[in-house]
């Protein structure tokens with residue numbers, strides 16, 4: 351148990367993700383949840399009924415007057431992030447922003463600039479990248495187990511949209527897009543982490559049920575020469591939990607990343623693994639997770655995400671999945687929509 355005083359954190363936006371972060375901050379031994387901010391003050395009763403004990407304030411100013419935090423978690427609708435961040439950073443607080451960062455690359459970069467100029471620690475909510483199995487696959491690729499990287503295929507599917515949808519999440523100008531910006535972006539973050547910056551994108555998107563993109567197919571060329579395909583849809587029946595996967599081919603082998611395991615086929619031994627098929631199951635990886643408040647989405651990754659943010663605030667060293675890395679994802683999202691709108695490849 352740490353003897354350091356807890357990181358005092360507040361959550362702005364007490365909806366779906368705000369409650370997930372509130373629960374995490376309430377139970378993590380190194381954090382103290384000092385308050386929520388939401389325009390909708392009628393949510394106070396609901397928060398209490400969910401076991402969330404911190405007070406709800408109607409504005410950031412009211413929170414700062416009553417219970418100044420060390421860090422804020424921005425969990426408001428995506429189009430409001432830049433304004434909320436600007437308001438929060440009027441006082442020096444560390445900053446966690448839910449993904450996607452913004453509805454445009456320009457706003458995402460503005461958020462990064464605000465945080466950099468304020469000299470605070472910052473992170474974004476691409477939570478799946480914190481899964482140990484995703485980290486282990488990254489480390490194998492980065493260690494050169496596959497030799498020179500050549501190509502990949504990736505997918506992200508979920509059963510969510512099968513008819514017209516209401517609310518901000520299904521308005522492009524408020525959510526930044528549909529399945530690409532809001533679900534596949536988790537996989538885009540991982541692709542950017544594994545392969546770096548993109549050079550060229552050819553994409554098509556389709557709206558099957560809602561007015562935003564419900565599915566997309568994307569062909570990428572990365573600056574390092576790797577090419578690959580992403581297929582995504584949130585209108586796939588039978589997939590209640592996010593089904594994501596990635597298969598990477600290199601000159602020395604193939605790596606297949608799935609939710610529960612990595613399959614690695616090597617032509618020559620590498621990175622401590624034999625030639626032929628190797629299987630690394632998620633349960634074989636070190637378990638350093640103290641609790642899991644959200645087993646159905648992200649699971650233990652939420653704990654790891656928070657721990658890395660807390661460590662950054664303590665040490666002054668930017669965490670993994672900082673706003674700079676999230677800006678790379680925003681660049682990919684914007685290039686995909688630009689290519690789909692143009693009906694032609696675009697250079698990023």
Ligand SMILES: NC(=O)c1ccc[n+]([C@@H]2O[C@H](COP(=O)([O-])OP(=O)(O)OC[C@H]3O[C@@H](n4cnc5c(N)ncnc54)[C@H](O)[C@@H]3O)[C@@H](O)[C@H]2O)c1
Nearest residue numbers: 363364365366367368388389390425426428448449450475
């Ligand atoms: N990491 C993930 O997997 C994941 C999953 C879902 C949503 N998200 C992201 O989390 C963010 C929030 O999404 P959600 O589904 O929780 O939204 P939500 O609609 O459930 O909640 C948003 C809350 O913010 C409040 N709000 C709106 N504008 C405000 C403002 N200016 N100041 C204070 N409060 C305000 C609303 O009253 C509402 O209670 C979005 O950026 C979304 O894309 C991330």
